[in-house]
Amino acid sequence: xxxxxxxxxxxxxxxxxxxxxxxxxxxxxxxxxxxxxxxxxxxxxxxxxxxxxxxxxxxxxxxxxxxxxxxxxxxxxxxxxxxxxxxxxxxxxxxxxxxxxxxxxxxxxxxxxxxxxxxxxxxxxxxxxxxxxxxxxxxxxxxxxxxxxxxxxxxxxxxxxxxxxxxxxxxxxxxxxxxxxxxxxxxxxxxxxxxxxxxxxxxxxxxxxxxxxxxxxxxxxxxxxxxxxxxxxxxxxxxxxxxxxxxxxxxxxxxxxxxxxxxxxxxxxxxxxxxxxxxxxxxxxxxxxxxxxxxxxxxxxxxxxxxxxxxxxxxxxxxxxxxxxxxxxxxxxxxxxxxxxxxxxxxxxxxxxxxxxxxxxxxxxxxxxxxxxxxxxxxxxxxxxxxxxxxxxxxxxxxxxxxxxxxxxxxxxxxxxxxxxxxxxxxxxxxxxxxxxxxxxxxxxxxxxxxxxxxxx
Numbered sequence: 034x035x036x037x038x039x040x041x042x043x044x045x046x047x048x049x050x051x052x053x054x055x056x057x058x059x060x061x062x063x064x065x066x067x068x069x070x071x072x073x074x075x076x077x078x079x080x081x082x083x084x085x086x087x088x089x090x091x092x093x094x095x096x097x098x099x100x101x102x103x104x105x106x107x108x109x110x111x112x113x114x115x116x117x118x119x120x121x122x123x124x125x126x127x128x129x130x131x132x133x134x135x136x137x138x139x140x141x142x143x144x145x146x147x148x149x150x151x152x153x154x155x156x157x158x159x160x161x162x163x164x165x166x167x168x169x170x171x172x173x174x175x176x177x178x179x180x181x182x183x184x185x186x187x188x189x190x191x192x193x194x195x196x197x198x199x200x201x202x203x204x205x206x207x208x209x210x211x212x213x214x215x216x217x218x219x220x221x222x223x224x225x226x227x228x229x230x231x232x233x234x235x236x237x238x239x240x241x242x243x244x245x246x247x248x249x250x251x252x253x254x255x256x257x258x259x260x261x262x263x264x265x266x267x268x269x270x271x272x273x274x275x276x277x278x279x280x281x282x283x284x285x286x287x288x289x290x291x292x293x294x295x296x297x298x299x300x301x302x303x304x305x306x307x308x309x310x311x312x313x314x315x316x317x318x319x320x321x322x323x324x325x326x327x328x329x330x331x332x333x334x335x336x337x338x339x340x341x342x343x344x345x346x347x348x349x350x351x352x353x354x355x356x357x358x359x360x361x362x363x364x365x366x367x368x369x370x371x372x373x374x375x376x377x378x379x380x381x382x383x384x385x386x387x388x389x390x391x392x393x394x395x396x397x398x399x400x401x402x403x404x405x406x407x408x409x410x411x412x413x414x415x416x417x418x419x420x421x422x423x424x425x426x427x428x429x430x431x432x433x434x435x436x437x438x439x440x441x442x443x444x445x446x447x448x449x450x451x452x453x454x455x456x457x458x459x460x461x462x463x464x465x466x467x468x469x470x471x472x473x474x475x476x477x478x479x480x481x482x483x484x485x486x487x488x489x490x
Contacts, residue, residue: 092356202245
């Protein structure tokens with residue numbers, strides 16, 4: 034290994050670290066911190082949750098088959114992605130079939146309905162959600178970063194990718210008017226956020242955390258999430274109103290409001306909400322203790338308790354994995370006697386893979402990460418030989434995190450046969466690999482939470 038290669042690798046890694054995002058600001062103050070009357074209201078808030086049963090799923094990334102799923106252009110796209118786009122319609126139909134006989138009052142979809150916001154894909158998703166409602170369950174949606182004003186909405190034919198119609202915020206609202214917007218008891222004028230009351234005494238805050246108004250007309254969507262000031266003010270005012278009206282609240286949104294593994298913010302900060310620390314603390318202060326999220330495609334739940342002097346000041350970020358990515362999950366949630374019972378389920382068969390779907394899905398994402406990881410390692414100057422040794426291990430760590438309930442291995446990375454440069458890069462990236470293998474409490478897939486105290490059974 035030459036010194037020039039070593040210096041180049043170190044320089045590139047330093048640049049990468051220098052540009053990692055930092056979101057957990059602590060400067061913003063909310064009314065419960067500055068207004069004595071609001072503080073008193075919060076201190077005396079002890080929400081009683083009514084019984085409810087609902088289903089949560091996220092990130093189907095549906096791609097209308099008519100837009101083209103054959104040819105070299107589509108295959109080139111798949112090589113730099115990790116989603117089962119070709120199988121997406123079969124998976125969505127299998128999901129609808131799976132839940133049709135499940136007893137539930139409503140269904141929450143935490144965004145990224147479509148591959149890249151194609152109008153036709155949205156229309157077909159709305160048709161599938163209508164089929165869900167025909168089973169007697171109301172559906173409530175929030176947008177994901179891929180869904181609105183997406184400048185890379187495309188169709189594929191042979192070796193050509195072509196732009197197709199996408200949707201703006203009003204079109205999104207019109208397409209999904211029957212899935213939350215027409216039943217809203219309150220709506221934010223500055224975003225696609227709204228509130229519904231699916232059970233007497235329970236408000237569901239369906240929150241729009243996406244930055245589509247900033248998207249370039251001909252570029253990819255912004256991955257990062259934030260609440261603009263006007264929307265954040267509306268959220269706080271509605272949380273105050275919920276307390277005043279003795280309503281229990283839960284939330285749903287696309288972006289995470291808590292880190293889901295150590296170094297989550299460092300390496301993948303754009304999968305978290307900007308200012309997630311003070312905002313999640315504010316949510317919990319007003320009694321929004323349970324927020325259902327998506328975006329990162331993992332089955333993962335994390336909790337936080339603050340010693341703030343407020344009663345039962347805690348929050349759980351309940352992230353649900355993607356229907357387009359292993360482990361192809363959905364969640365069944367039951368609230369009864371002030372306890373939340375969370376069960377995780379998987380799509381186990383689709384029309385084209387009736388017997389081996391989960392194995393197919395597992396290897397699809399495991400192998401699909403290969404090109405992505407190799408490209409990153411190559412950017413640091415890592416040789417192909419070292420890539421062959423390191424990439425499968427890094428990919429396995431990622432898929433392990435997607436499944437949830439991770440178990441720490443004896444060794445995060447085995448450097449046997451890896452060159453000094455590869456070891457150097459691997460040690461730096463090892464921080465991320467260790468994070469993926471570290472399961473922050475509580476459990477991720479099946480658990481019971483005391484909604485009054487935050488204690489996990």
